[in-house]
Amino acid sequence: MSLQTPLARVRGLGSAKSGTDHWVGQRLTAIVLLPLSLWFLYFATTLVGADYGAIRAAVAQPWSAALLATFVVVVLYHAQLGLQVVIEDYVHVRWAELSLLIAVKFIALLGSVAVLLAVARIALGA
Amino acid sequence: MSTSSPPGSNRPLSPFMIGPYYRPQLTSVLSITHRITGVFLCLGALTLVVGCIALASGPASWAAFSECLGGPLGMLLVAGSVLALWFHFFNGIRHLFWDVGSGLSLPSSYRSGYLVLVGAALAAAANLWLIYGRA
Numbered sequence: 001m002s003l004q005t006p007l008a009r010v011r012g013l014g015s016a017k018s019g020t021d022h023w024v025g026q027r028l029t030a031i032v033l034l035p036l037s038l039w040f041l042y043f044a045t046t047l048v049g050a051d052y053g054a055i056r057a058a059v060a061q062p063w064s065a066a067l068l069a070t071f072v073v074v075v076l077y078h079a080q081l082g083l084q085v086v087i088e089d090y091v092h093v094r095w096a097e098l099s100l101l102i103a104v105k106f107i108a109l110l111g112s113v114a115v116l117l118a119v120a121r122i123a124l125g126a
Numbered sequence: 127m128s129t130s131s132p133p134g135s136n137r138p139l140s141p142f143m144i145g146p147y148y149r150p151q152l153t154s155v156l157s158i159t160h161r162i163t164g165v166f167l168c169l170g171a172l173t174l175v176v177g178c179i180a181l182a183s184g185p186a187s188w189a190a191f192s193e194c195l196g197g198p199l200g201m202l203l204v205a206g207s208v209l210a211l212w213f214h215f216f217n218g219i220r221h222l223f224w225d226v227g228s229g230l231s232l233p234s235s236y237r238s239g240y241l242v243l244v245g246a247a248l249a250a251a252a253n254l255w256l257i258y259g260r261a
Contacts, residue, residue: 030222
């Protein structure tokens with residue numbers, strides 16, 4: 001038996017569970033990704049068929065390195081926000097939902113760190 | 127995909143948009159396609175992560191990575207990601223206009239829906255030609 005009043009137990013448990021930060025974050029990353037995606041498609045398409053040294057040299061250019069790293073990090077953040085909604089909408093088994101939500105966030109974080117390290121290594125010529 | 131009602135409730139739930147309950151409409155089909163392309167693009171994003179790691183790891187890992195991308199499954203992933211990205215790009219712009227309250231009327235959302243399909247098809251075709259067509 002709980003010593004809380006019924007009001008205290010339901011406070012903050014509205015259907016939204018949180019404020020508008022998720023919604024705003026998804027839109028802001030979407031806006032940022034419009035120019036970044038165009039740049040990335042241009043960058044990647046021009047490198048089709050190039051050899052290893054040429055691709056590595058292209059990625060090592062300061063602006064390319066910065067844009068590529070930013071693109072991947074923002075993409076993974078946007079993807080994680082989107083997958084979260086998809087999982088919340090369609091996975092109705094609570095433990096599976098929670099596990100997937102945590103896994104998605106962890107993979108997005110791991111991917112971001114890995115790409116930052118990889119691009120830094122290429123850009124710094126190590 | 128519809129959820130069950132809360133216990134002890136007889137209130138009807140609106141049925142899931144995909145299934146026998148509704149006729150497929152441009153608006154609902156594009157809506158679910160936005161989600162499907164979004165989920166598919168996660169595979170593309172992971173491939174990009176692996177590609178960056180392979181590029182940093184050295185010529186041998188990069189050769190293995192590009193060989194995978196050149197194989198049938200890799201080409202399906204690349205071509206599918208290009209197509210999905212252009213659709214998600216144009217339909218995302220459509221959603222951003224809706225988010226500021228613009229173009230929400232039925233005729234307007236149908237017009238923008240067809241525009242998205244045409245734009246995505248043209249852009250993806252041109253992009254895929256640039257990737258695979260020049261040989």
